[in-house]
Amino acid sequence: MSKLNVELGSRSYPILIQADILNTKHLLSEFVGNNRLVVVSNETVAPLYLKRLSDAISAPVESVIIPDGEQFKNLTQLESVIGKLLAKGCGRDTTLIALGGGVVGDLCGFVAATYQRGIPFIQVPTTLLSQVDSSVGGKTAVNHALGKNMIGAFYQPKAVIIDTMTLSTLPAKEFAAGMAEVIKYGIIYDSNFFCWLEANATKLTSLDPDALNHAIHRCCAIKAEIVSNDEREKGQRALLNLGHTFGHAIEAEMGYGNWLHGEAVAAGMVIACRVAEQLNWMDSSEVRRLINLLQSFELPVSGPESMDFSAYMQHMQHDKKVEAGSIRFVIPTGIGNAVVTSEISEQLLQQVLG
Numbered sequence: 001m002s003k004l005n006v007e008l009g010s011r012s013y014p015i016l017i018q019a020d021i022l023n024t025k026h027l028l029s030e031f032v033g034n035n036r037l038v039v040v041s042n043e044t045v046a047p048l049y050l051k052r053l054s055d056a057i058s059a060p061v062e063s064v065i066i067p068d069g070e071q072f073k074n075l076t077q078l079e080s081v082i083g084k085l086l087a088k089g090c091g092r093d094t095t096l097i098a099l100g101g102g103v104v105g106d107l108c109g110f111v112a113a114t115y116q117r118g119i120p121f122i123q124v125p126t127t128l129l130s131q132v133d134s135s136v137g138g139k140t141a142v143n144h145a146l147g148k149n150m151i152g153a154f155y156q157p158k159a160v161i162i163d164t165m166t167l168s169t170l171p172a173k174e175f176a177a178g179m180a181e182v183i184k185y186g187i188i189y190d191s192n193f194f195c196w197l198e199a200n201a202t203k204l205t206s207l208d209p210d211a212l213n214h215a216i217h218r219c220c221a222i223k224a225e226i227v228s229n230d231e232r233e234k235g236q237r238a239l240l241n242l243g244h245t246f247g248h249a250i251e252a253e254m255g256y257g258n259w260l261h262g263e264a265v266a267a268g269m270v271i272a273c274r275v276a277e278q279l280n281w282m283d284s285s286e287v288r289r290l291i292n293l294l295q296s297f298e299l300p301v302s303g304p305e306s307m308d309f310s311a312y313m314q315h316m317q318h319d320k321k322v323e324a325g326s327i328r329f330v331i332p333t334g335i336g337n338a339v340v341t342s343e344i345s346e347q348l349l350q351q352v353l354g
């Protein structure tokens, strides 16, 4: 088993990574004490993994099951989950366990942050995207029609338990979406990791256990370090938003769920790199390497044909990185480095976005 730690003083927590960790007896006992346990999952993941998780916990477990899809990461569903917890009589001595991908994790985390002013929760992520990104760092949220993750809280889990074996049932398109966030870490932070991804793309697609373990471990280590330094995104954490200003605009414009989050981030990262290329911050060979790597996972490398400059601008005004009315963009300065800047002219954006 590999173990990492998110260092946040009294709110620090471990990330445990292991194939088949869901077969470990008394898996969560050190994190839950005598609390009542409620698993929040969805109608796809629960039939696959809820029994295994319950068996591993070796204590009574209740569950709340939500419908599957990004379009259900909303206030209606939040209220519904809270209503079910109230109907069960759950008090503050309840720990929630998010079993599923980023949608379940973000929603369950926000329920935990708000239910009776806050109860503990544990992340058990089952998609590649959630194992490398969303389960770590405590960004919890639901979407609003006008923007992604517009209603939420920073609220850290008590532990992140990653069973890499769960990826064996993940649809290929969802695996690819997770790879977009994996590649993001290479661009913003670690050029060696980017080179490693170029060399190991085939192994990753075929779910080679060692390659998967290395990629998940490296991503979690980078995210743990960034979050430990900047929990509330006052500085460096904003780099994790590479591709998201454009990507979130795509998700909202196309209707939540029609473009997967990772697909939109893939297209958004290429757009950010095209901006960098125009500024001579990145050379075209580096942009080509990103495109090639994304394409090796069959990810999109441009936004939807139907979206033009004004459609992007309309959504990007709501981006959470807007400061004093200016949109701040994460722009790479090469493979392995990126900066946050508000100095991107509308003219340049129009040129890149069309």
Ligand SMILES: NC(=O)c1ccc[n+]([C@@H]2O[C@H](COP(=O)([O-])OP(=O)(O)OC[C@H]3O[C@@H](n4cnc5c(N)ncnc54)[C@H](O)[C@@H]3O)[C@@H](O)[C@H]2O)c1
Residues within 6 Å of the ligand: 042, 044, 045, 048, 068, 069, 070, 073, 100, 101, 102, 103, 104, 106, 126, 127, 128, 129, 130, 133, 134, 135, 136, 137, 138, 139, 140, 148, 149, 166, 167, 168, 169, 170, 171, 174, 177, 178, 261, 262
């Ligand atoms: N909080 C954060 O820091 C953060 C970071 C990145 C993304 N996100 C959010 O995460 C969400 C995307 O997460 P996602 O890509 O995991 O999508 P998801 O949660 O919708 O899961 C993708 C699909 O895979 C299914 N699934 C999950 N695990 C499975 C398994 N093991 N086997 C078979 N099917 C499985 C799900 O039911 C769903 O249909 C977005 O809402 C995004 O905004 C949050």
Ligand SMILES: O=C(O)C(=O)C[C@@H](O)[C@H](O)[C@H](O)COP(=O)(O)O
Residues within 6 Å of the ligand: 133, 137, 139, 148, 149, 181, 233, 237, 238, 240, 241, 244, 320
């Ligand atoms: O953890 C972070 O910080 C990130 O930005 C990770 C992103 O991959 C993730 O999609 C996040 O939810 C986006 O955050 P938002 O603040 O732009 O909604």
Ligand SMILES: [Zn+2]
Residues within 6 Å of the ligand: 133, 181, 244, 261, 265
């Ligand atoms: Zn993301």
